[in-house]
Amino acid sequence: MKSQARMRLKGMIRKEWLQILRDPSSIAIAFLMPVVLLFLFGYGVSLDAKQIPLGLVIDQPDSNTASFSASFDHSDFFSPRTFGSIQEAQQALAERQIDGIVWLRSNFSSLLLSGQDSPIAVRVNGVDANQARITQGYIQGAWLSWLNQYAAQHGRQLPLPVAMEQRVWFNAALISRHYLVPGLVAIIMTLTGSLLTAMVVAREWERGTMEALMVTPLKMQEMLIGKLIPYFFLGMGGMLFTVALSVWQFHVPFRGSFLALIGASALFMLVALALGLLISIVSKNQFVAGQIAIIITFLPAFILSGFIFDINSMPQAIQVVTHLVPARYLVSILQSLFLAGDVWPVYWANMGAMLIMLLVLMRIVRKKSYKRLD
Amino acid sequence: MENPALILRDVHKCFGKGETSVQALNGVSIQVPAGTVTGLIGPDGAGKTTLMRLCCGLLELDGGSVETLGIDAVEQPAAVQAAVGYMPQRFGLYEDLSVQENLDLYANLQGVPVASRQQRYDQLMQMTGLAPFTRRLAGKLSGGMKQKLGLACALVRPPALLLLDEPTVGVDPVSRRELWQIVYSQVKDAGMSVLLSTAYLDEAERCNEVILLHKGEVLGQAPPHEFSKTMQGRTWEAASSEMPTRRLQNALSRHPGISDAIINGDRVRIITQQGYQPEAQTLLPDASDLHIQAVPPRFEDAFIDRLGGSDETAHATPEIRNIETGDSEGDAIRVEKLERRFGDFIAVKQISFSVKRGEIFGLLGANGAGKTTTFRMLCGLLPVSSGKVSVAGHDLRTASAQARGHIGYMAQKFSLYGNLTVEQNLRFFSAAYNLHGQRQQARIRWALEGFELEPYANTNAGTLPLGYKQRLAFATALMHEPEILFLDEPTSGVDPLARREFWRRTNALAEAGVTVLVTTHFMEEADYCDHLVIMAEGSILAAGTPHELRSLARSDKHPEPSMEDAFISLIQTREEAP
Numbered sequence: 001m002k003s004q005a006r007m008r009l010k011g012m013i014r015k016e017w018l019q020i021l022r023d024p025s026s027i028a029i030a031f032l033m034p035v036v037l038l039f040l041f042g043y044g045v046s047l048d049a050k051q052i053p054l055g056l057v058i059d060q061p062d063s064n065t066a067s068f069s070a071s072f073d074h075s076d077f078f079s080p081r082t083f084g085s086i087q088e089a090q091q092a093l094a095e096r097q098i099d100g101i102v103w104l105r106s107n108f109s110s111l112l113l114s115g116q117d118s119p120i121a122v123r124v125n126g127v128d129a130n131q132a133r134i135t136q137g138y139i140q141g142a143w144l145s146w147l148n149q150y151a152a153q154h155g156r157q158l159p160l161p162v163a164m165e166q167r168v169w170f171n172a173a174l175i176s177r178h179y180l181v182p183g184l185v186a187i188i189m190t191l192t193g194s195l196l197t198a199m200v201v202a203r204e205w206e207r208g209t210m211e212a213l214m215v216t217p218l219k220m221q222e223m224l225i226g227k228l229i230p231y232f233f234l235g236m237g238g239m240l241f242t243v244a245l246s247v248w249q250f251h252v253p254f255r256g257s258f259l260a261l262i263g264a265s266a267l268f269m270l271v272a273l274a275l276g277l278l279i280s281i282v283s284k285n286q287f288v289a290g291q292i293a294i295i296i297t298f299l300p301a302f303i304l305s306g307f308i309f310d311i312n313s314m315p316q317a318i319q320v321v322t323h324l325v326p327a328r329y330l331v332s333i334l335q336s337l338f339l340a341g342d343v344w345p346v347y348w349a350n351m352g353a354m355l356i357m358l359l360v361l362m363r364i365v366r367k368k369s370y371k372r373l374d
Numbered sequence: 375m376e377n378p379a380l381i382l383r384d385v386h387k388c389f390g391k392g393e394t395s396v397q398a399l400n401g402v403s404i405q406v407p408a409g410t411v412t413g414l415i416g417p418d419g420a421g422k423t424t425l426m427r428l429c430c431g432l433l434e435l436d437g438g439s440v441e442t443l444g445i446d447a448v449e450q451p452a453a454v455q456a457a458v459g460y461m462p463q464r465f466g467l468y469e470d471l472s473v474q475e476n477l478d479l480y481a482n483l484q485g486v487p488v489a490s491r492q493q494r495y496d497q498l499m500q501m502t503g504l505a506p507f508t509r510r511l512a513g514k515l516s517g518g519m520k521q522k523l524g525l526a527c528a529l530v531r532p533p534a535l536l537l538l539d540e541p542t543v544g545v546d547p548v549s550r551r552e553l554w555q556i557v558y559s560q561v562k563d564a565g566m567s568v569l570l571s572t573a574y575l576d577e578a579e580r581c582n583e584v585i586l587l588h589k590g591e592v593l594g595q596a597p598p599h600e601f602s603k604t605m606q607g608r609t610w611e612a613a614s615s616e617m618p619t620r621r622l623q624n625a626l627s628r629h630p631g632i633s634d635a636i637i638n639g640d641r642v643r644i645i646t647q648q649g650y651q652p653e654a655q656t657l658l659p660d661a662s663d664l665h666i667q668a669v670p671p672r673f674e675d676a677f678i679d680r681l682g683g684s685d686e687t688a689h690a691t692p693e694i695r696n697i698e699t700g701d702s703e704g705d706a707i708r709v710e711k712l713e714r715r716f717g718d719f720i721a722v723k724q725i726s727f728s729v730k731r732g733e734i735f736g737l738l739g740a741n742g743a744g745k746t747t748t749f750r751m752l753c754g755l756l757p758v759s760s761g762k763v764s765v766a767g768h769d770l771r772t773a774s775a776q777a778r779g780h781i782g783y784m785a786q787k788f789s790l791y792g793n794l795t796v797e798q799n800l801r802f803f804s805a806a807y808n809l810h811g812q813r814q815q816a817r818i819r820w821a822l823e824g825f826e827l828e829p830y831a832n833t834n835a836g837t838l839p840l841g842y843k844q845r846l847a848f849a850t851a852l853m854h855e856p857e858i859l860f861l862d863e864p865t866s867g868v869d870p871l872a873r874r875e876f877w878r879r880t881n882a883l884a885e886a887g888v889t890v891l892v893t894t895h896f897m898e899e900a901d902y903c904d905h906l907v908i909m910a911e912g913s914i915l916a917a918g919t920p921h922e923l924r925s926l927a928r929s930d931k932h933p934e935p936s937m938e939d940a941f942i943s944l945i946q947t948r949e950e951a952p
Binding site: 008015018207 | 389427430431432433434451452455456458459460461462463464465466467468469470471475478479480481482483484485527537
């Protein structure tokens with residue numbers, strides 16, 4: 001009897017593989033989708049302020065103003081443009097050609113030389129509040145560093161009582177890509193695990209093949225395992241591919257251990273698959289199964305997992321909801337594995353949460369699936 | 375006597391709850407004997423599929439018991455499922471797997487030992503004629519080949535009981551004959567028991583025993599000839615050289631002594647009321663040369679009789695305005711070298727035909743012959759790849775809305791709004807054809823009365839019985855009184871009584887001068903057409919009147935061939951041709 005069960009399982013897995021290989025859409029979801037998402041988040045979406053277009057207005061150019069403006073030219077954060085008059089610059093600001101204006105009035109150098117306070121005027125487009133604050137901060141930083149330099153050249157001390165010396169940990173260059181890309185792994189695995197699986201099982205119902213499978217000696221658990229195994233490996237393949245691309249193509253650092261990564265993604269994959277199977281039990285129609293999968297797995301993985309939006313800054317009620325999103329736990333593990341290394345307390349706490357989810361889901365799936373049509 | 379393969383005792387099965395619930399099976403008690411072929415016969419919605427699924431342990435029972443091969447199908451469904459062979463309605467094939475891969479899958483699932491597989495495969499492939507196609511994807515096989523592959527998959531491990539759910543529906547007659555041969559060879563060689571469901575009444579005569587199912591109840595169980603025997607002395611054929619067959623049928627069906635009249639070849643086949651002796655003079659006094667002769671009864675006669683006959687007077691025929699055919703010149707529809715390609719696949723190959731005004735023109739062929747594709751091109755729903763189409767002098771693809779207003783179209787699939795009521799559907803479709811105000815009201819009333827939809831006016835279209843859905847679809851296509859009517863598989867899946875009713879209405883339309891273009895895969899329906907073409911694999915095999923087409927198959931052995939014989943001989947001639 002054992003060998004017959006093995007034969008049945010082998011038959012199911014082989015069939016499922018052949019279908020995956022022949023169906024361009026499953027390959028696309030597992031391997032093309034990661035590429036598209038990685039390029040989108042690696043190059044397109046950026047939460048950094050870089051190359052901020054800035055207008056410089058210098059009423060009376062001289063060597064001091066030149067060294068001041070040069071400090072903007074050399075900065076990665078700005079791409080400055082010089083305007084002849086404040087009116088022109090304001091016009092450009094209104095047209096959103098530039099995000100801010102730095103204005104050195106005609107008395108800038110004379111006040112500076114005479115040792116008096118020499119104000120510079122800064123105008124920032126405040127429509128995007130976040131961007132405005134960042135711009136403001138960067139201008140301040142650029143101006144402070146120029147001031148330090150100027151003081152050193154002229155052998156003077158700046159009259160500053162307290163100086164800040166800041167260090168950024170884990171993502172020293174503040175590159176948002178380093179923080180976004182690890183989270184993508186969770187998104188991609190959600191797609192293969194839940195969306196693809198739900199649709200593939202629904203397809204069997206739709207085409208009437210499920211009925212034919214049921215009237216064979218095939219047992220329900222063999223059918224479930226037969227579906228799980230191929231998609232598990234497909235999802236893990238997608239995961240490894242995404243990680244490889246992020247590390248080698250996007251130079252995202254990976255500081256944790258590979259084994260911890262495999263363990264966490266394997267557990268998450270099982271949770272995603274269980275969700276996919278559960279959806280397919282509820283809906284026996286591909287279209288509806290796809291919709292449900294997107295709404296209850298994919299969108300939450302995007303929005304509520306901490307992948308883009310920080311969970312701690314969400315309203316309390318939403319923060320509670322995020323605990324139901326399996327991707328949340330994986331994103332948390334991935335971000336620490338990539339950027340900080342093996343942080344075991346974080347790792348095991350999140351693994352525990354996923355394990356509980358898996359056990360609950362598997363129990364429901366096993367209970368809800370039987371070889372009957374009604 | 376062996377134990378019966380199947381025993382059903384007082385089986386009840388109900389779907390849904392409350393008002394929308396459907397009693398699918400209502401107290402069914404049957405026994406299916408072992409080692410024979412038993413036909414489960416009944417129209418769509420009779421409960422055939424439900425019964426099949428119950429026998430496989432796929433559904434729960436609401437009452438009674440089902441014993442399959444001596445195993446209780448409710449208590450031990452897994453044991454039943456492991457023992458029987460089952461082919462569901464759509465064959466249960468994976469279209470993205472090849473023929474061989476499908477076989478391998480089912481061999482694995484059925485636990486066929488690897489050592490004995492090749493021998494079984496060879497047997498099955500030889501039997502089904504699929505040997506040259508083992509590497510082809512199942513999705514690229516023709517309908518008949520898919521059906522045979524589905525059967526082969528169910529037979530990979532010879533089961534003691536084989537259950538086939540409508541294996542022949544929409545499949546061409548040649549493949550249907552081959553399927554029956556395979557089934558019988560299995561019964562003979564392996565002692566298999568077979569339960570096969572079908573909506574084709576003519577297939578009943580091929581079974582050892584027949585179970586007649588209607589609206590969830592068993593009307594009878596007996597060998598097919600036993601059914602026919604009860605009709606002895608009540609079946610006749612009438613013919614007149616003066617009267618066109620359709621008009622003759624119409625006249626005869628109104629006679630009180632006649633419970634059913636259908637066109638059969640050049641004659642009209644009638645079933646008389648018990649004890650009524652038809653005589654030419656009294657039956658139709660106007661027709662001087664009416665000939666009536668007694669004919670042996672068929673299974674279908676018994677079926678119709680058991681359903682209470684087709685009571686012609688009970689059904690209203692909608693009044694139809696006469697279409698003036700004289701004012702417009704030329705043929706209603708003209709098709710020249712029409713072709714449609716989908717990638718490499720040629721769905722319709724260089725076909726040409728023309729349809730005269732006021733005739734019923736049929737496109738006859740199995741599923742996948744290219745009938746629907748042709749229809750869609752004629753109606754301007756699908757661009758042509760090459761060739762010319764003209765409908766009432768227009769190419770409908772580029773024609774104005776006004777020109778489109780001259781045609782009516784009834785699609786193959788139910789294309790009304792299921793969650794609107796019957797009346798709302800009529801209102802919407804009439805508005806779409808620019809009807810409003812009093813005229814719209816009048817037409818809606820006409821449809822409700824003429825098609826007997828009044829009791830259902832406020833019922834959602836989606837919950838209507840199938841026959842009524844078809845009536846509603848027919849009515850909506852007629853709201854704007856079109857001159858040309860396209861009917862795509864209007865009778866597919868409808869029970870024989872509803873089919874008779876449908877043809878009577880269609881005849882009335884043709885009498886009023888409406889041009890009707892109709893597709894069907896029921897060979898016997900061809901006789902209702904004035905002209906028809908037989909299509910297979912995108913080409914026209916033959917064209918002509920039903921009489922001309924049937925005479926193509928006339929031989930000494932077959933003095934009066936049926937349309938099915940003609941179809942089969944045409945296919946065979948084509949295959950023999952180099």
